[in-house]
Amino acid sequence: MSDTDRGNRLLPVENLRDDIVGIDTVVPVLDGTERRYVFLDNAASTPTFRRVLYWIEEFLPWYSGVHRGTGFKSLLATDAFDRVHDVVGRFVGADLSTSCVVFVRNTTEAINKLSNRFPFAPGDVVITTVMEHHSNDLPWRRYATTVHVGITDDGQLDLGALRRNLAQYKGRVKLVAVSGASNITGLCSPIHDIAEWVHAAGALLFVDAAQLAPHRPITMLDDADPRHIDFLALSAHKMYAPFGTGVLIGPKAFFEQGDPDVVGGGVVDVVTLDKAFWNHPPLKEEAGSPNVVGGIALAAAISVLQGVGMENIQAHEHALLEYCMKRLKGVRGITLYGPTDTLQGKVGVIPFNVDGMHHALVAAIMSTEGAIGVRDGCFCAHPYVKQLLRVTSEQDAQLAGRILAGDKADIPGMVRASLGCYNNEEDVDRLVHMVERIAHREYRGKYVQDTATGAFHPEGFRVHYGRYFSLFEDGEVSLPRGYAESS
Numbered sequence: 001m002s003d004t005d006r007g008n009r010l011l012p013v014e015n016l017r018d019d020i021v022g023i024d025t026v027v028p029v030l031d032g033t034e035r036r037y038v039f040l041d042n043a044a045s046t047p048t049f050r051r052v053l054y055w056i057e058e059f060l061p062w063y064s065g066v067h068r069g070t071g072f073k074s075l076l077a078t079d080a081f082d083r084v085h086d087v088v089g090r091f092v093g094a095d096l097s098t099s100c101v102v103f104v105r106n107t108t109e110a111i112n113k114l115s116n117r118f119p120f121a122p123g124d125v126v127i128t129t130v131m132e133h134h135s136n137d138l139p140w141r142r143y144a145t146t147v148h149v150g151i152t153d154d155g156q157l158d159l160g161a162l163r164r165n166l167a168q169y170k171g172r173v174k175l176v177a178v179s180g181a182s183n184i185t186g187l188c189s190p191i192h193d194i195a196e197w198v199h200a201a202g203a204l205l206f207v208d209a210a211q212l213a214p215h216r217p218i219t220m221l222d223d224a225d226p227r228h229i230d231f232l233a234l235s236a237h238k239m240y241a242p243f244g245t246g247v248l249i250g251p252k253a254f255f256e257q258g259d260p261d262v263v264g265g266g267v268v269d270v271v272t273l274d275k276a277f278w279n280h281p282p283l284k285e286e287a288g289s290p291n292v293v294g295g296i297a298l299a300a301a302i303s304v305l306q307g308v309g310m311e312n313i314q315a316h317e318h319a320l321l322e323y324c325m326k327r328l329k330g331v332r333g334i335t336l337y338g339p340t341d342t343l344q345g346k347v348g349v350i351p352f353n354v355d356g357m358h359h360a361l362v363a364a365i366m367s368t369e370g371a372i373g374v375r376d377g378c379f380c381a382h383p384y385v386k387q388l389l390r391v392t393s394e395q396d397a398q399l400a401g402r403i404l405a406g407d408k409a410d411i412p413g414m415v416r417a418s419l420g421c422y423n424n425e426e427d428v429d430r431l432v433h434m435v436e437r438i439a440h441r442e443y444r445g446k447y448v449q450d451t452a453t454g455a456f457h458p459e460g461f462r463v464h465y466g467r468y469f470s471l472f473e474d475g476e477v478s479l480p481r482g483y484a485e486s487s
């Protein structure tokens with residue numbers, strides 16, 4: 001059912017804020033007070049939907065191992081876990097008659113699985129891009145000649161270069177691996193156009209949807225459509241369900257061929273002392289006891305996202321991105337990376353630097369004085385970040401030498417603010433206000449850099465985390481309260 005078909009059954013996007021665990025959390029700041037925490041690091045991991053917790057709690061009394069038990073709880077849990085696969089497949093518009101949804105731990109594991117399982121032959125080529133997260137680059141390098149398509153001056157994927165590479169390597173290119181949205185600039189690739197070019201070149205398309213799935217509707221399309229996506233991966237912890245699952249989706253026929261990459265319990269139908277006969281996928285690909293609770297959590301999060309409607313989430317986040325960029329463009333003394341005017345093809349990831357200041361110092365001040373959670377560095381996409389920063393290859397080689405010698409003082413990087421579906425203008429105002437203060441050097445603390453890590457720490461600011469999280473109240477793991485009292 002499309003979001004519009006759901007009509008007035010949709011939950012208003014504004015209500016999502018009430019559904020976020022920890023939305024009102026306060027944290028200590030440098031002046032000795034506590035402030036409401038503004039979380040703007042959703043590209044790394046999102047907070048949890050309350051309704052995810054609700055469904056996990058409802059499920060836990062029924063929790064049991066799946067696929068092998070005969071008791072009622074095991075049957076119920078198996079039924080639920082099997083359904084979860086279909087929920088995810090439908091969420092990304094996969095054709096469930098031909099596709100298979102495989103549960104793994106995260107996108108990284110999904111891509112590694114695909115690379116382990118892909119029947120590469122010597123000389124085969126994978127085309128990927130310099131924009132990729134390392135997880136969509138390093139696995140390919142182990143098995144195939146990996147070609148990296150470059151970017152344009154403003155950080156967009158060079159589609160002309162992609163097409164030239166497809167022509168140049170036609171016959172040898174077996175797979176093209178692109179991100180649906182970048183974790184650095186939020187730029188989205190035209191995945192269906194790319195699919196058409198890739199299929200015409202006789203190759204298959206993998207889309208890393210880790211940053212796309214939480215923000216935009218996805219339709220993998222049916223296999224007969226030349227614009228369909230062959231393989232796709234996503235992570236639940238970026239979709240408001242941080243309980244250790246991710247998914248790889250691809251053709252059933254693909255997973256039927258060859259041996260599974262991880263073997264053991266669950267993947268086999270029959271085992272003799274010298275032979276093993278594999279189960280059908282997805283069982284064949286989910287070795288060992290699966291993360292059933294993580295799967296339930298992902299399905300519950302999808303239910304919330306669909307309850308609001310991915311089109312509505314996209315529109316809300318886009319309006320917030322426009323607002324944020326407009327305000328940040330008015331701040332003097334900062335550099336924004338990637339396109340700043342045409343934002344249509346971008347999810348809410350905003351990379352910037354404060355001129356003349358180390359990115360790690362800016363991020364430390366944001367946290368310590370502004371109670372704002374952002375991230376800094378190269379975000380597991382070193383080649384892309386360094387190209388955006390115009391680091392030359394000589395500088396890169398020198399930096400690498402210093403970093404490998406243990407000195408990260410000058411490690412290149414950016415600050416990244418990233419929006420989720422529950423953020424609002426007040427969150428953006430807090431961000432912009434803090435960026436302005438930092439750009440005007442109106443911060444109060446004295447920060448010292450640890451050159452071994454590159455991180456900055458405020459002098460004299462000590463926090464006792466045990467005050468906020470009681471499991472480690474005294475540094476050691478605590479006894480449950482009742483136990484401690486009676487002992």
Ligand SMILES: Cc1ncc(COP(=O)(O)O)c(C=O)c1O
Pocket residue numbers: 043044106107108109133135136179181182183208210211235246
């Ligand atoms: C675009 C992209 N791909 C892959 C990953 C890896 O995801 P995970 O850490 O969940 O394996 C990330 C994580 O930030 C990402 O942003």
